[in-house]
Amino acid sequence: MGVHRIWHHGLVPTEGKRPLDALRSRLISRQRQHDDYSVTDLGSSDDGGSRRCDLEFAYGDGEGRYSVQVFLSLCYRAGEDRVTWLLAAACTRPWRSCHVAPAHRIGLEELGASGHDEIPIETPVLAMRGWSREECDHLADLLGEALVAPWRTSAVLVLAEPPTVPVSGWPGLVNVFDVDDRFRRTLNRNLPLGCAVPAGARLYPPPCDQLPDFVETASPVSGEALEGAITQLIQARGRTPLPEEWAEVASVRAWYAADPFVAPDRGPDAELTGKLGRAERELAEARRVITILRKKAKAHAEERDRHACEVKALRGRLEDVSATDVVCLRKQLAQLQEEVDDYARAFEETEAERDELRRVNGLLAGRLARHHDADDEVAAAGRPPEEFPSFAELIAAATASLKHLAITADPAPAAILDHHPKAAAWRRKAWDALRTLDAYAGARTSSLGAGQDPGPELSDVLAFARTGQPGSLISANIIALAESDTVTTNERLRQARTFRVAPRTNPAGRDYFGAHIALERFKAPAPRLHFLDDTDRTGTVYVGYLGAHLPTSKTN
Template identity: 25%
Template structure:
């Protein structure tokens, strides 16, 4: 959650501390002392660590923002509490920039203990978010951020449209319609309220009453919502663009009523992704990484850091004191290096967020320009790639390929952010055909952590396969796909050779059950049984889940590559 508040910095921090203390008290934990009453941490610059119960730790720190004097200030609270099979972490940051704007960010995470039990990916919205939003008078650009959906009347439609189009808006705006002849109050209470339960702090939500629905849909001809459907309006809405309407997903009434709980999860997916991927506002991006005391300086109990180790050198001025001083110096150096690495990772993450944002903007601009072409070009959605594929299908029918087999990506809109998007864009690859079950691929979206990049890596692999196929049908590939990856022609997309595997082991091939898993669908023109063994695969992820993409290279026959499976690692000697 990232919002602004008009309250002064000190007042916002005080309110946050009060709500945090109240919640801890309800949970049966010790109440932390006021930050002003707590002794300063030792050594200076480290966060103050408080132990408030069994496995309950609170870290508090404050100071100037990075950027030199006058850049602003921040206060931060990080709370760790036990959770099922791990630890739940809550980080609250209040940062005020040099211009006086105060930002509040709340991050909730669940960390697994590594016991082998999978932790749920979706962390519930913290109660702290629900209690803080009204107290802070939280805002997102021109919009007030509420904890529950607000009903819009006809007189408020213009203000809502201005809000949707405001360039300062960061949060998605969810707009729900009401079915004809159904009371607004009942629909809000029974459907929209539960549907938006996971949105506080992540999106603003509104409900159009019957009078507002007509005016809203007339004004937003290409972005309308009606019939009980719910639409998520992402930032930077362009009401005059028909193509822009495709950016803003619609959740149909039928899907909502079929399974309200699942629909609520689907509705929250895009706001959660946007909250994690968007670049931070300048004040929050300038907050330094948290510095916690090293293990030797952390208190075993109590509310203040135990300085016993620090004072040992004074108590033993001889050799023991020199040893202790050396140990402390080594600890300080190690802590400094660790902090520098953490800061570098945080800065790199922020650079990636900015790159993704620019990439998406370029995608939208390019898509608008592309969709504005005449009908003939509109049918050639892959542009130069489709033409290259056609010329290559019949050797000699087109111009010879130069050193750049495919200088353009499969689509100028950039890489997909999820497997849902990836599967919807498979048609952009003119020489690849997906023959498998989409469910195994879509299930990866539930497992993929933000920024894990499985979908983007799979897209890289598909792009490289497409370029290889374009060359292979012309007899210019110079070998199989593995060799293509090892000696990728200039101008083509590189895919790591170590992630391209030619086939399965002899053990897998000779194991009846394991081999059957890899007998995947193909057209009848490839095999009369409509099944073929796809041992060749791409490694698109690691760890326990180890996602894989299995394919069959039939460029020498039908002139295509068939992708039969995208999903979790199929069974072998290392899986169970």
């Protein structure tokens, strides 16, 4: 891949107090708008009374056939009204007239730039037809002077006849003038012999390129021939040295001498070198850690395999033991279950015997207290039987015979208990509990009615039963004078234990029954008898509930 160079230079009118900054800003802003090429600000420098800034552009043809690098150097000298510029470009393929001119691609003509001959580069073809004589004379004089000037560095193509193919020149390097015959004759009067414009077309290369003029006299003028001549001119520019005033600029000279498509050699980056060193050290440390972890993993794997073998051996032994002992264990379990059932039956029988003994003890204590009382036998004969076929009959008998009790309990919950296998035992215990409450209420009411202090043994039902007072037929262990704090402080559970009372006890007609007697302490449905001791005010003990255990925080 070769490097094919061109250059051209010219002038740009100044803008504001900082013309270089303004021009640089406009060029960079244009790149952001078009985004089909890149621009790099290479910085600026001060040299005595002048200030320079350099920009570098890069673009391609869009199809990857060639690439272009452009170097633009701007120079402003204090006090002048124009900025001088030099554009140097390099292409990976030979330049052709069909290529987009670098000055046009980067937008240099949009800044109002002109060539070194002060001909604007923004107009591809300057039409000079139908002008007045004065205009023709004036412009022909200026153009004639420029064509013979030795300092001219851009080519001029004068068309006296339209070509077969439109020719637009090359901004910054080839300017095109389309003239009529009157202007052509006027221009020829200002040109030396041998330089006249023929009836066809003439291309005037700049003296610095040392090329002969291209003259086309055929009619019509061949556009292809003109394009070929322009291509030859563009390619010849690469062999032309830089202008003397720009060749001494270090940045221009260095860029033009180097290959812009080769990345410059760069020394080692200290920061990157440091990062690389740290990365290598971290990698070495990571490898060391990985080695240690691999050793540990290997040791763990060996230990795991050893444990697996031990587990396998233990499972084998367990299977062997299970095969021989399961039948034996099942037999032992069945025997133990039978023993548990026997103990349960024995416990129930013991409880029944205990309750019977307490009942007999209470009766004996009552009879002893009423010794020599002739009415005792009559009263005993009038008592209801102690076996009831249902809880309804039990409640009816208690209501009729136990005068110190006010039974407000709903019979429905108690009736459900009749279907349980232990219903008969519960009815006996309930009857004993009711008689105990009645005996307690009678004893306490009598003491209070006589103006006597009931004493600690009559302070409550629990003390009455614990001290074995006459008429106490139940164990103190099944009496609870209050519920737990969990039940008492829970409004829902408290409402479940609120039952009817007489208005003289509570004007609201309902009260909280926290005290209760357990007819069955542990096994469901664990029947309970809830009562309210109101002997101090009315001489009555209320029975508000008889049935299965009421809900608690654990059961509901």
